[in-house]
Amino acid sequence: MAQYEVNNSSIQTLMTWIRSGEVAIPEIQRPFVWDSTKVRDLIDSLYAGFPVGYIIVWKNPDVRLKDGTISAGKKILIDGQQRITALQAAIVGEPVVGSDYRKKRIKIAFHPVEQHFEVANPAIEKDIAWIPDIAPLYEAGFDSFNFVLDYCEKNQLDTRMRSAVNDVLTRLQQIQNNNIGVIELSHQLDIAQVTEIFIRINSKGVVLSQADFAMSKISSDDRYGGNLIRKTMDYFCHLMQKPEDYDAIVQNDGQFAASDEFAKIKWIINEHEDIYTPDYTDVLRVAFTFKFLRGRIADLVSLLSGRDFNSRDYCESIAEDSFARLKEGVLSFVSKRNFQRYLMIIKSTGIVSPSMIRSQNVLNFGYALYLLLCDRGENAAVIEKVVRRWVVLTILTGRYSSSPESNFDYDIKRFQSSDPMKFLRHTEEGELSDAFWDNILVTKLNTSVASSPMFHVFLMAQVKMGDCGFLSEQIDVKSLIEQRGDIHHIFPKKYLQKCGVKERGLYNQIANYVYTQSEINVKIRDQSPKEYMAKVKIQCLGGGAVYGGIDSWDKLMNNLKANCVPQEIFDMDYTRFEEFLELRRKDMAQKIRRYYEELLR
Numbered sequence: 001m002a003q004y005e006v007n008n009s010s011i012q013t014l015m016t017w018i019r020s021g022e023v024a025i026p027e028i029q030r031p032f033v034w035d036s037t038k039v040r041d042l043i044d045s046l047y048a049g050f051p052v053g054y055i056i057v058w059k060n061p062d063v064r065l066k067d068g069t070i071s072a073g074k075k076i077l078i079d080g081q082q083r084i085t086a087l088q089a090a091i092v093g094e095p096v097v098g099s100d101y102r103k104k105r106i107k108i109a110f111h112p113v114e115q116h117f118e119v120a121n122p123a124i125e126k127d128i129a130w131i132p133d134i135a136p137l138y139e140a141g142f143d144s145f146n147f148v149l150d151y152c153e154k155n156q157l158d159t160r161m162r163s164a165v166n167d168v169l170t171r172l173q174q175i176q177n178n179n180i181g182v183i184e185l186s187h188q189l190d191i192a193q194v195t196e197i198f199i200r201i202n203s204k205g206v207v208l209s210q211a212d213f214a215m216s217k218i219s220s221d222d223r224y225g226g227n228l229i230r231k232t233m234d235y236f237c238h239l240m241q242k243p244e245d246y247d248a249i250v251q252n253d254g255q256f257a258a259s260d261e262f263a264k265i266k267w268i269i270n271e272h273e274d275i276y277t278p279d280y281t282d283v284l285r286v287a288f289t290f291k292f293l294r295g296r297i298a299d300l301v302s303l304l305s306g307r308d309f310n311s312r313d314y315c316e317s318i319a320e321d322s323f324a325r326l327k328e329g330v331l332s333f334v335s336k337r338n339f340q341r342y343l344m345i346i347k348s349t350g351i352v353s354p355s356m357i358r359s360q361n362v363l364n365f366g367y368a369l370y371l372l373l374c375d376r377g378e379n380a381a382v383i384e385k386v387v388r389r390w391v392v393l394t395i396l397t398g399r400y401s402s403s404p405e406s407n408f409d410y411d412i413k414r415f416q417s418s419d420p421m422k423f424l425r426h427t428e429e430g431e432l433s434d435a436f437w438d439n440i441l442v443t444k445l446n447t448s449v450a451s452s453p454m455f456h457v458f459l460m461a462q463v464k465m466g467d468c469g470f471l472s473e474q475i476d477v478k479s480l481i482e483q484r485g486d487i488h489h490i491f492p493k494k495y496l497q498k499c500g501v502k503e504r505g506l507y508n509q510i511a512n513y514v515y516t517q518s519e520i521n522v523k524i525r526d527q528s529p530k531e532y533m534a535k536v537k538i539q540c541l542g543g544g545a546v547y548g549g550i551d552s553w554d555k556l557m558n559n560l561k562a563n564c565v566p567q568e569i570f571d572m573d574y575t576r577f578e579e580f581l582e583l584r585r586k587d588m589a590q591k592i593r594r595y596y597e598e599l600l601r
Contacts, residue, residue: 003186003193006054008179011087013174014055016304018084023057023075023513029196033099036106036119043134044117046175054181055080058189058213075184076220078213091176093135101238101248107133110172111152112165128154131434137173144169186390188306210297211281217304219285224323226304229330233280236265236334243269267336273343275354276363285408287329289368290375292322293416295408300326332371339381342370345387349599350460353481359403361400365408373420374410384418389599392460393424396441396596397431430597441589444518446581448508450487455510458564458588461595462515467562468517471536473549480515487513490565490584491577494526499574506577511584514563520547528573537564537570566586 002105009017017023028413045052047402057075088094095103105523107120118124125132131151136142148169152162219230234542235249240510246269250257257281278286288300302309304326332338346366351357366387373383394400398405414423444454469480478486489512490494496507523546524532535546541554550556560567564587572580 005184005190007182007184009182010177010179011091012176014084014180014182015088015092017075018088023077034082034086038082038121039090039106040108042083043090043175044087046178046477047115047117049174049178052083052180053080054183055084056183056185058185058216059187074220076216078135078185078216091135093133093136097252100242101245101252103252104429107135110134112168113157113161114154114170134172137169138176142173144173147272148600157500166309167546193349199557209281210301214284214297214301214304215280217301218326221304221323224320225327226323228256228259228261229323229327230280232261232265232330232334233283236263236268237279238276239265239268239284261331264331264336265334268334268339271340274350275346275357276343277354278360280366282360283333284331285334286364286368286371287326289408289412290332290367290371291325291329293412294383295405295410295412297405329371331332332375333367338374342367342387345370345384346391348384349388349392350463350595352463352478353484356456356459356481357395358451358456359395360402360438361404361408362391362394365394365400368408368412368416372415376416378420382421385600386424389424389596392457392596392599393428393431395457396592398453399431437589437593441592444587445511445585445588447510448505450508450510451508454592455513457592457595459515461591462562462596464595465562470514470557470563471520471548471550471559472517473551473555473559475517480517485515486518486521488516488521488524490514490569491529491572491574491580492524492526495528497576498526498573501574501577509581511581511588514565517548524548530571533570564591 014023042052055077056079058078059075070125085096089096089106090108093105095105100103109118109120109124110116110141111118111129112131113129115542118130120132124130131137137144137147144166148162148166151157152165157165215230218226221227231253239246239249246266256262284300285297288297289295292300292303294300300322303322304319306314308315308318346363357363369390370383370387371384378386399411441454444452445458447454459481463481466474466476466478468474469485470488489507491507491512493507501507532547535543536550536556539546540551540556545551550559557567560569564584566580566583566587568576568583569580
């Protein structure tokens with residue numbers, strides 16, 4: 001089987017294909033990311049006769065229609081969109097959509113005498129020596145003879161120069177006859193093969209994800225509303241991060257702005273939470289996992305193509321059903337009620353900042369699980385408990401850090417086919433045994449990586465339990481995190497370095513980290529715990545306040561316990577630093593366990 005064919009086509013022919021729909025450009029409403037100077041350079045390369053690379057298209061499979069006839073599949077442009085869009089902007093004169101979703105013209109100017117291209121600007125537009133926009137030269141019926149005559153008269157060029165200008169303009173117009181290589185990939189290739197071919201052919205080494213191919217498939221569809229599904233995802237994610245572009249989107253894409261889909265996402269411009277900020281890939285993954293009970297995005301591409309996994313044939317009814325289910329999944333994702341309720345559950349775990357969770361896949365599966373349980377009609381209280389605990393479990397175990405698609409596939413099927421609470425309990429018995437809490441978690445806490453998920457879960461426990469910062473009487477950990485407070489060393493870094501502890505991976509152990517107020521940390525400076533805790537002790541026995549506002553022994557003991565600081569701290573200097581780390585890791589692990597077990601209450 002031939003994996004792909006390579007042919008040459010003229011720019012003019014390629015433009016005709018695109019206008020007729022034979023080649024579908026996905027993401028047609030998405031922003032044009034090239035700088036205007038790159039458009040100029042592309043035209044300059046074509047004028048000089050230089051090659052401008054290949055474009056890659058992937059042929060949709062032919063599908064069997066309801067009447068038994070076969071419909072030929074379109075070709076989807078999966079690489080070369082920026083070049084094609086640049087040619088449409090410069091030669092056809094079509095406006096492009098910028099990163100702010102506003103339409104703009106990119107005018108490429110040309111100096112016929114110097115044979116030089118430039119991006120048009122006010123100075124060039126006033127200079128009669130320049131053609132300020134080359135697009136009119138390619139319009140049907142363009143009068144080249146009179147144009148050259150008029151240009152030469154304005155610039156006082158003689159007859160000899162008139163002939164030269166005419167030759168230059170003819171050469172410029174003929175760039176639309178230049179050939180571009182078109183690589184057509186067979187529809188029988190799976191995503192893994194397409195990805196491999198793409199990487200080998202693409203000189204830039206850009207890696208497209210399976211989600212990118214799926215999005216190309218979705219956005220190039222105009223039969224079952226795939227293009228509307230794509231816009232729903234794109235605009236939802238964009239407006240979440242840049243609500244100020246709302247008016248520009250409405251103005252630029254009025255037809256979609258008047259649709260039911262847009263009405264269902266515009267609420268997001270008033271949402272100010274940043275704990276979960278999905279991109280279109282996240283929306284796609286959640287919607288697919290929830291509605292199709294699958295985790296492998298490659299399967300979605302096949303289903304949207306109409307593939308019957310049993311007969312290996314392609315049927316229109318499967319494609320139609322797949323697009324309908326995907327739309328339902330996307331609309332469930334962008335639902336204000338669903339999204340806000342899910343965020344409420346996430347925050348109830350103690351996650352109050354996006355910095356506290358590193359894995360987007362944890363949040364993605366959590367949302368897919370939430371939507372599935374809602375769709376099944378589970379009790380709201382059960383949904384909250386299961387989702388809350390599952391999110392924390394997957395952080396602790398790193399369940400989705402490797403082979404996430406396989407684990408998504410396995411987990412969503414089990415939650416669908418069994419009692420969710422029973423599956424949760426079964427997983428906990430296997431993953432979170434006493435050995436995990438007493439040994440494995442303690443070992444995982446032995447790290448100097450401040451972004452460690454284990455440290456974040458410890459902070460989540462502190463937030464959930466309302467703990468105050470180290471030596472703080474009133475300021476809680478939640479407030480310190482939300483205000484982007486500092487993480488400080490219980491054994492000050494400068495103190496340890498002064499005592500000969502030079503290994504960064506030792507003094508920066510997360511068991512040496514604690515949230516506390518900056519002013520407390522500044523006063524502690526480079527003292528040993530034995531020194532500064534002696535002053536805190538005096539402070540609690542009636543002495544003046546030195547470190548924070550704790551003024552009683554009971555308050556101090558409660559604060560040390562909340563921060564998992566062992567009482568031996570009063571007698572510790574650098575000689576007992578590693579002993580301190582071992583003691584605190586065990587205390588931190590037990591605090592995390594108590595926190596986790598309380599999540600079902």
